[in-house]
Amino acid sequence: NAGVTQTPKFRVLKTGQSMTLLCAQDMNHEYMYWYRQDPGMGLRLIHYSVGEGTTAKGEVPDGYNVSRLKKQNFLLGLESAAPSQTSVYFCASSYGLPYNSPLHFGNGTRLTVT
Amino acid sequence: RKEVEQDPGPFNVPEGATVAFNCTYSNSASQSFFWYRQDCRKEPKLLMSVYSSGNEDGRFTAQLNRASQYISLLIRDSKLSDSATYLCVVNPNYGGATNKLIFGTGTLLAVQP
Numbered sequence: 001n002a003g004v005t006q007t008p009k010f011r012v013l014k015t016g017q018s019m020t021l022l023c024a025q026d027m028n029h030e031y032m033y034w035y036r037q038d039p040g041m042g043l044r045l046i047h048y049s050v051g052e053g054t055t056a057k058g059e060v061p062d063g064y065n066v067s068r069l070k071k072q073n074f075l076l077g078l079e080s081a082a083p084s085q086t087s088v089y090f091c092a093s094s095y096g097l098p099y100n101s102p103l104h105f106g107n108g109t110r111l112t113v114t
Numbered sequence: 115r116k117e118v119e120q121d122p123g124p125f126n127v128p129e130g131a132t133v134a135f136n137c138t139y140s141n142s143a144s145q146s147f148f149w150y151r152q153d154c155r156k157e158p159k160l161l162m163s164v165y166s167s168g169n170e171d172g173r174f175t176a177q178l179n180r181a182s183q184y185i186s187l188l189i190r191d192s193k194l195s196d197s198a199t200y201l202c203v204v205n206p207n208y209g210g211a212t213n214k215l216i217f218g219t220g221t222l223l224a225v226q227p
Contacts (some may be wrong), residue, residue: 008182042118042217043158073118090157099146099205100216105157 002026006091006106013081014111021076021109023091031094032074033058033103034066036087045092049074081113115140118204121223131192137202138184147178147185148206150219153198154197172188192225199223
């Protein structure tokens, strides 16, 4: 059981560079999410998707874009990385709405922007 | 005021001790409540949901106090393996939105041998 898989696990970028984080889930979940976790702050929702082909903004979407072309994949893009985007990024999925469905998280991507 | 507040700790307790954490939330319309556990440099994992009537899972007991707007987690007979950060998670139900969760910053528990 792979669950939720994120790639890469670590990445160092220079300011202005771009990258894409890949999230894949094999649980046939409809809902997928991208969170960031910073010291002293709770996980914050960047973008989410309620199904294939749909995406929506979370609470901190600026500087990020997402795509959900296939149900099992949710991609997070940084077009022009900034030091403020240094963080740990977690992808998650759930079979239903998060108010009554547990979130299953990937093991995270540690991103440093210099 | 933060939407979800937790004492960051650390709570240093000996093995076998009973420890309790509280978490306060600001929105009285909040609908759902959870405790997640996060080990150091790992992903969060659901520990338990918190029901209005309170619920127990082995050594773990979760309670909800709507009047005072807090939830609690009680751990009995602490084990070394309980050492982790415990995240309080709330669905604030703004405007009926059931797809939003607010995560607390977490409470660090360190169980000592």
